Amino acid sequence: MESKSNYKEEEPEATMWSQKAWALLSTVRSQSPLIQCITNFVSMDLMANTLLSAGASPAMLHTLEELTDFTPQVHALCVNVGTLSTGWLPAMKLAAELAHKSGKPWVLDPVAAGASGFRLKACLELVELKPTVIRGNGSEIIALAKASVEPTKGVDSSHKSTDAIESAKSLAQASGAIVAVSGAVDIVTDGNRVVGAHNGVAMMTKITATGCSVTALIAAFVSVDQSHVLEATASALSVFGIAGEMGMKMANGPASLRMHLIDSLYGIDEACVLSHAKITSLS
Numbered sequence: 001m002e003s004k005s006n007y008k009e010e011e012p013e014a015t016m017w018s019q020k021a022w023a024l025l026s027t028v029r030s031q032s033p034l035i036q037c038i039t040n041f042v043s044m045d046l047m048a049n050t051l052l053s054a055g056a057s058p059a060m061l062h063t064l065e066e067l068t069d070f071t072p073q074v075h076a077l078c079v080n081v082g083t084l085s086t087g088w089l090p091a092m093k094l095a096a097e098l099a100h101k102s103g104k105p106w107v108l109d110p111v112a113a114g115a116s117g118f119r120l121k122a123c124l125e126l127v128e129l130k131p132t133v134i135r136g137n138g139s140e141i142i143a144l145a146k147a148s149v150e151p152t153k154g155v156d157s158s159h160k161s162t163d164a165i166e167s168a169k170s171l172a173q174a175s176g177a178i179v180a181v182s183g184a185v186d187i188v189t190d191g192n193r194v195v196g197a198h199n200g201v202a203m204m205t206k207i208t209a210t211g212c213s214v215t216a217l218i219a220a221f222v223s224v225d226q227s228h229v230l231e232a233t234a235s236a237l238s239v240f241g242i243a244g245e246m247g248m249k250m251a252n253g254p255a256s257l258r259m260h261l262i263d264s265l266y267g268i269d270e271a272c273v274l275s276h277a278k279i280t281s282l283s
Protein backbone atom coordinates (compact mmCIF):
# COMPACT_ATOMS: atom_id res chain seq x y z
CA MET A 1 0.00 0.00 0.00
CA GLU A 2 2.83 2.34 0.89
CA SER A 3 4.53 2.05 -2.47
CA LYS A 4 1.21 2.53 -4.21
CA SER A 5 0.55 5.83 -2.43
CA ASN A 6 4.11 6.98 -3.28
CA TYR A 7 3.42 6.11 -6.89
CA LYS A 8 0.27 8.23 -6.84
CA GLU A 9 2.19 11.19 -5.44
CA GLU A 10 4.79 10.99 -8.20
CA GLU A 11 2.37 10.36 -11.01
CA PRO A 12 1.18 13.92 -11.71
CA GLU A 13 4.72 15.20 -12.32
CA ALA A 14 5.70 12.23 -14.50
CA THR A 15 2.47 12.53 -16.48
CA MET A 16 2.91 16.28 -16.90
CA TRP A 17 6.43 15.76 -18.31
CA SER A 18 5.49 12.99 -20.73
CA GLN A 19 2.48 14.94 -21.97
CA LYS A 20 4.70 17.98 -22.45
CA ALA A 21 7.24 15.92 -24.41
CA TRP A 22 4.51 14.53 -26.68
CA ALA A 23 2.88 17.96 -27.17
CA LEU A 24 6.23 19.44 -28.25
CA LEU A 25 7.07 16.61 -30.65
CA SER A 26 3.56 16.96 -32.16
CA THR A 27 4.06 20.71 -32.56
CA VAL A 28 7.45 20.22 -34.24
CA ARG A 29 5.76 17.78 -36.63
CA SER A 30 2.87 20.14 -37.41
CA GLN A 31 4.87 23.40 -37.62
CA SER A 32 8.03 21.97 -39.21
CA PRO A 33 10.33 24.74 -37.95
CA LEU A 34 13.30 25.80 -40.10
CA ILE A 35 16.50 25.14 -38.16
CA GLN A 36 19.80 26.63 -39.36
CA CYS A 37 22.77 24.48 -38.38
CA ILE A 38 26.34 25.74 -38.48
CA THR A 39 27.93 22.46 -37.53
CA ASN A 40 30.94 20.23 -37.90
CA PHE A 41 31.58 18.13 -41.01
CA VAL A 42 31.19 14.86 -39.07
CA SER A 43 27.69 15.64 -37.82
CA MET A 44 26.02 17.25 -40.83
CA ASP A 45 24.34 14.11 -42.16
CA LEU A 46 23.05 12.68 -38.86
CA MET A 47 21.97 16.11 -37.61
CA ALA A 48 19.98 16.93 -40.76
CA ASN A 49 18.36 13.48 -40.75
CA THR A 50 17.52 13.75 -37.05
CA LEU A 51 15.73 17.06 -37.69
CA LEU A 52 13.89 15.68 -40.74
CA SER A 53 12.76 12.53 -38.95
CA ALA A 54 11.41 14.66 -36.07
CA GLY A 55 9.44 16.77 -38.56
CA ALA A 56 11.68 19.87 -38.62
CA SER A 57 13.42 21.37 -41.64
CA PRO A 58 17.23 21.54 -41.48
CA ALA A 59 19.44 23.97 -43.42
CA MET A 60 23.24 23.65 -43.12
CA LEU A 61 24.12 27.19 -44.28
CA HIS A 62 27.31 28.69 -42.89
CA THR A 63 28.78 31.20 -45.33
CA LEU A 64 29.28 34.66 -43.79
CA GLU A 65 27.90 36.48 -46.85
CA GLU A 66 24.55 34.64 -46.69
CA LEU A 67 23.72 35.14 -43.04
CA THR A 68 22.21 38.65 -43.07
CA ASP A 69 19.59 37.44 -45.56
CA PHE A 70 19.02 33.98 -44.19
CA THR A 71 19.40 33.81 -40.40
CA PRO A 72 16.56 36.27 -39.55
CA GLN A 73 14.17 33.95 -41.45
CA VAL A 74 14.91 30.78 -39.48
CA HIS A 75 12.96 29.56 -36.45
CA ALA A 76 16.12 28.61 -34.53
CA LEU A 77 19.88 28.38 -34.97
CA CYS A 78 22.25 25.62 -33.83
CA VAL A 79 25.98 26.45 -33.58
CA ASN A 80 28.41 23.55 -33.12
CA VAL A 81 32.18 24.14 -32.92
CA GLY A 82 33.21 20.51 -33.57
CA THR A 83 35.50 21.11 -36.56
CA LEU A 84 36.24 24.73 -35.69
CA SER A 85 38.43 26.81 -37.98
CA THR A 86 39.40 30.48 -38.07
CA GLY A 87 37.34 30.89 -41.24
CA TRP A 88 34.09 29.66 -39.70
CA LEU A 89 34.21 31.43 -36.34
CA PRO A 90 33.12 34.87 -37.66
CA ALA A 91 30.11 33.22 -39.33
CA MET A 92 29.17 31.47 -36.08
CA LYS A 93 29.35 34.78 -34.23
CA LEU A 94 27.41 36.77 -36.82
CA ALA A 95 24.67 34.11 -37.02
CA ALA A 96 24.38 34.11 -33.20
CA GLU A 97 24.09 37.91 -33.17
CA LEU A 98 21.47 37.90 -35.93
CA ALA A 99 19.44 35.21 -34.18
CA HIS A 100 19.59 37.07 -30.87
CA LYS A 101 18.63 40.40 -32.50
CA SER A 102 15.69 38.86 -34.35
CA GLY A 103 14.35 37.14 -31.23
CA LYS A 104 15.10 33.62 -32.47
CA PRO A 105 16.44 31.02 -30.05
CA TRP A 106 19.95 29.77 -30.64
CA VAL A 107 21.66 26.75 -29.14
CA LEU A 108 25.40 26.27 -28.61
CA ASP A 109 27.20 22.91 -28.69
CA PRO A 110 30.70 23.59 -27.25
CA VAL A 111 32.34 20.45 -28.65
CA ALA A 112 35.67 19.64 -26.93
CA ALA A 113 35.57 23.09 -25.26
CA GLY A 114 38.61 22.38 -23.06
CA ALA A 115 40.79 20.79 -25.76
CA SER A 116 42.69 23.95 -26.74
CA GLY A 117 43.03 27.60 -25.82
CA PHE A 118 41.71 28.68 -29.22
CA ARG A 119 38.59 26.53 -28.89
CA LEU A 120 37.92 27.56 -25.30
CA LYS A 121 38.23 31.27 -26.17
CA ALA A 122 35.88 30.81 -29.14
CA CYS A 123 33.32 29.02 -26.95
CA LEU A 124 33.53 31.71 -24.25
CA GLU A 125 33.04 34.42 -26.91
CA LEU A 126 29.99 32.56 -28.23
CA VAL A 127 28.57 32.30 -24.69
CA GLU A 128 28.83 36.12 -24.50
CA LEU A 129 26.41 36.25 -27.47
CA LYS A 130 23.58 34.94 -25.29
CA PRO A 131 22.75 31.40 -26.37
CA THR A 132 19.27 30.27 -25.32
CA VAL A 133 20.60 26.79 -24.50
CA ILE A 134 24.10 25.34 -24.11
CA ARG A 135 24.26 21.52 -24.52
CA GLY A 136 27.48 19.61 -23.99
CA ASN A 137 28.77 16.42 -22.43
CA GLY A 138 30.11 16.42 -18.85
CA SER A 139 33.72 17.32 -19.71
CA GLU A 140 32.66 20.13 -22.06
CA ILE A 141 30.37 21.78 -19.51
CA ILE A 142 33.01 21.51 -16.74
CA ALA A 143 35.71 23.06 -19.00
CA LEU A 144 33.40 25.88 -20.05
CA ALA A 145 32.24 26.64 -16.50
CA LYS A 146 35.84 26.67 -15.22
CA ALA A 147 37.07 28.45 -18.38
CA SER A 148 40.08 26.18 -18.39
CA VAL A 149 41.98 24.04 -20.88
CA GLU A 150 42.20 20.52 -19.44
CA PRO A 151 43.55 17.11 -20.43
CA THR A 152 40.64 15.71 -22.48
CA LYS A 153 39.46 12.78 -24.55
CA GLY A 154 38.74 15.28 -27.33
CA VAL A 155 35.07 15.21 -28.30
CA ASP A 156 34.24 12.38 -25.86
CA SER A 157 33.55 12.89 -22.18
CA SER A 158 35.74 11.66 -19.36
CA HIS A 159 33.11 12.73 -16.81
CA LYS A 160 29.64 11.50 -15.95
CA SER A 161 26.88 14.04 -16.53
CA THR A 162 26.11 14.00 -12.80
CA ASP A 163 29.73 15.12 -12.08
CA ALA A 164 28.90 18.32 -13.98
CA ILE A 165 25.74 19.43 -12.14
CA GLU A 166 27.42 22.22 -10.15
CA SER A 167 29.32 23.40 -13.26
CA ALA A 168 26.08 23.38 -15.26
CA LYS A 169 24.32 25.45 -12.59
CA SER A 170 27.11 28.03 -12.40
CA LEU A 171 27.35 28.26 -16.21
CA ALA A 172 23.57 28.76 -16.40
CA GLN A 173 23.69 31.49 -13.76
CA ALA A 174 26.65 33.26 -15.38
CA SER A 175 25.33 33.07 -18.96
CA GLY A 176 21.54 33.24 -18.56
CA ALA A 177 21.28 30.13 -20.76
CA ILE A 178 19.54 26.87 -19.96
CA VAL A 179 22.41 24.36 -19.66
CA ALA A 180 22.05 20.69 -20.62
CA VAL A 181 24.60 17.96 -19.91
CA SER A 182 24.18 14.70 -21.81
CA GLY A 183 25.03 11.28 -20.40
CA ALA A 184 23.34 8.26 -18.85
CA VAL A 185 21.09 10.85 -17.21
CA ASP A 186 20.68 14.04 -19.20
CA ILE A 187 20.80 17.02 -16.83
CA VAL A 188 18.97 20.28 -17.58
CA THR A 189 19.21 23.39 -15.39
CA ASP A 190 18.39 27.08 -15.36
CA GLY A 191 20.92 27.57 -12.54
CA ASN A 192 18.32 26.87 -9.89
CA ARG A 193 16.00 24.03 -10.92
CA VAL A 194 17.66 20.78 -12.00
CA VAL A 195 15.78 18.22 -14.09
CA GLY A 196 16.95 14.78 -15.26
CA ALA A 197 15.92 12.98 -18.46
CA HIS A 198 16.57 9.27 -17.98
CA ASN A 199 16.04 7.87 -21.48
CA GLY A 200 18.59 6.57 -24.00
CA VAL A 201 20.94 3.61 -24.33
CA ALA A 202 24.72 3.50 -23.83
CA MET A 203 25.22 2.34 -27.45
CA MET A 204 24.29 5.90 -28.54
CA THR A 205 27.79 6.99 -27.44
CA LYS A 206 29.23 4.59 -30.05
CA ILE A 207 27.62 6.54 -32.90
CA THR A 208 29.46 9.75 -33.71
CA ALA A 209 27.42 12.97 -33.51
CA THR A 210 24.43 11.72 -31.52
CA GLY A 211 25.18 14.54 -29.05
CA CYS A 212 25.46 17.07 -31.89
CA SER A 213 22.15 15.82 -33.27
CA VAL A 214 20.25 16.05 -30.00
CA THR A 215 21.52 19.65 -29.67
CA ALA A 216 19.84 20.43 -33.01
CA LEU A 217 16.68 18.65 -31.84
CA ILE A 218 16.71 20.89 -28.74
CA ALA A 219 16.79 23.91 -31.09
CA ALA A 220 13.71 22.56 -32.90
CA PHE A 221 11.78 21.92 -29.66
CA VAL A 222 12.71 25.33 -28.19
CA SER A 223 11.66 27.08 -31.42
CA VAL A 224 8.08 25.93 -30.95
CA ASP A 225 7.86 26.90 -27.25
CA GLN A 226 10.21 29.77 -26.53
CA SER A 227 8.55 30.57 -23.21
CA HIS A 228 9.38 27.15 -21.69
CA VAL A 229 13.00 26.60 -22.69
CA LEU A 230 13.94 24.25 -19.84
CA GLU A 231 10.90 22.04 -20.48
CA ALA A 232 11.52 21.99 -24.24
CA THR A 233 15.18 21.06 -23.71
CA ALA A 234 14.37 18.18 -21.34
CA SER A 235 11.63 16.98 -23.70
CA ALA A 236 13.94 16.91 -26.73
CA LEU A 237 16.55 14.93 -24.78
CA SER A 238 13.91 12.47 -23.56
CA VAL A 239 12.35 11.98 -27.02
CA PHE A 240 15.77 11.39 -28.62
CA GLY A 241 16.57 8.90 -25.84
CA ILE A 242 13.26 7.07 -26.42
CA ALA A 243 14.12 6.83 -30.12
CA GLY A 244 17.43 5.25 -29.06
CA GLU A 245 15.62 2.78 -26.80
CA MET A 246 13.17 1.82 -29.56
CA GLY A 247 15.96 1.63 -32.13
CA MET A 248 18.08 -0.59 -29.89
CA LYS A 249 15.35 -3.27 -29.94
CA MET A 250 16.07 -3.75 -33.65
CA ALA A 251 19.82 -2.97 -33.76
CA ASN A 252 22.85 -5.26 -33.81
CA GLY A 253 25.45 -2.57 -33.16
CA PRO A 254 26.20 1.13 -33.71
CA ALA A 255 25.66 1.22 -37.48
CA SER A 256 22.23 -0.41 -37.38
CA LEU A 257 21.29 1.61 -34.28
CA ARG A 258 22.02 4.78 -36.26
CA MET A 259 19.48 3.70 -38.87
CA HIS A 260 16.88 2.38 -36.41
CA LEU A 261 17.18 5.46 -34.17
CA ILE A 262 16.20 7.68 -37.11
CA ASP A 263 13.35 5.35 -38.10
CA SER A 264 12.14 5.26 -34.48
CA LEU A 265 12.23 9.04 -34.12
CA TYR A 266 10.14 9.28 -37.29
CA GLY A 267 7.62 6.68 -36.12
CA ILE A 268 7.34 7.42 -32.41
CA ASP A 269 3.68 7.88 -31.36
CA GLU A 270 1.78 9.30 -28.41
CA ALA A 271 1.45 5.99 -26.55
CA CYS A 272 5.20 5.41 -26.87
CA VAL A 273 6.15 8.84 -25.54
CA LEU A 274 3.60 8.68 -22.70
CA SER A 275 4.78 5.24 -21.58
CA HIS A 276 8.55 5.74 -22.03
CA ALA A 277 9.41 9.37 -21.20
CA LYS A 278 11.29 9.50 -17.89
CA ILE A 279 11.83 13.10 -16.80
CA THR A 280 12.14 13.92 -13.10
CA SER A 281 13.03 16.86 -10.89
CA LEU A 282 16.47 16.40 -9.32
CA SER A 283 16.25 19.45 -7.05
Ligand SMILES: Nc1ncnc2c1ncn2[C@@H]1O[C@H](COP(=O)(O)OP(=O)(O)OP(=O)(O)O)[C@@H](O)[C@H]1O
Nearest residue numbers: 137182183184200201202204205208209210211212
Ligand atom coordinates in the same frame (compact mmCIF):
# COMPACT_ATOMS: atom_id res chain seq x y z
N1 LIG B 1 25.40 5.94 -20.67
C1 LIG B 1 24.38 6.35 -21.44
N2 LIG B 1 23.18 5.72 -21.36
C2 LIG B 1 22.15 6.13 -22.12
N3 LIG B 1 22.19 7.17 -23.00
C3 LIG B 1 23.36 7.84 -23.10
C4 LIG B 1 24.50 7.48 -22.33
N4 LIG B 1 25.50 8.34 -22.62
C5 LIG B 1 25.00 9.21 -23.54
N5 LIG B 1 23.72 8.90 -23.82
C6 LIG B 1 22.87 9.59 -24.81
O1 LIG B 1 23.60 9.65 -26.02
C7 LIG B 1 23.41 10.90 -26.68
C8 LIG B 1 24.77 11.56 -26.94
O2 LIG B 1 25.30 11.97 -25.70
P1 LIG B 1 26.87 12.16 -25.48
O3 LIG B 1 27.03 12.58 -24.06
O4 LIG B 1 27.60 10.96 -25.96
O5 LIG B 1 27.13 13.41 -26.42
P2 LIG B 1 28.48 13.96 -27.04
O6 LIG B 1 29.65 13.48 -26.23
O7 LIG B 1 28.35 15.42 -27.25
O8 LIG B 1 28.45 13.20 -28.45
P3 LIG B 1 29.03 13.64 -29.89
O9 LIG B 1 30.15 14.59 -29.62
O10 LIG B 1 29.44 12.36 -30.54
O11 LIG B 1 27.93 14.30 -30.63
C9 LIG B 1 22.47 11.71 -25.80
O12 LIG B 1 21.17 11.59 -26.31
C10 LIG B 1 22.58 11.04 -24.43
O13 LIG B 1 21.39 11.12 -23.69
Ligand SMILES: Cc1ncsc1CCO
Nearest residue numbers: 040042082083111155209
Ligand atom coordinates in the same frame (compact mmCIF):
# COMPACT_ATOMS: atom_id res chain seq x y z
C1 LIG C 1 34.56 13.11 -34.03
C2 LIG C 1 34.42 14.58 -34.11
N1 LIG C 1 35.52 15.39 -34.24
C3 LIG C 1 35.23 16.67 -34.29
S1 LIG C 1 33.55 16.98 -34.20
C4 LIG C 1 33.22 15.31 -34.11
C5 LIG C 1 31.83 14.78 -34.01
C6 LIG C 1 31.40 14.44 -32.64
O1 LIG C 1 31.40 15.52 -31.77
Ligand SMILES: [Mg+2]
Nearest residue numbers: 111137211212
Ligand atom coordinates in the same frame (compact mmCIF):
# COMPACT_ATOMS: atom_id res chain seq x y z
MG1 LIG D 1 29.45 16.57 -28.50
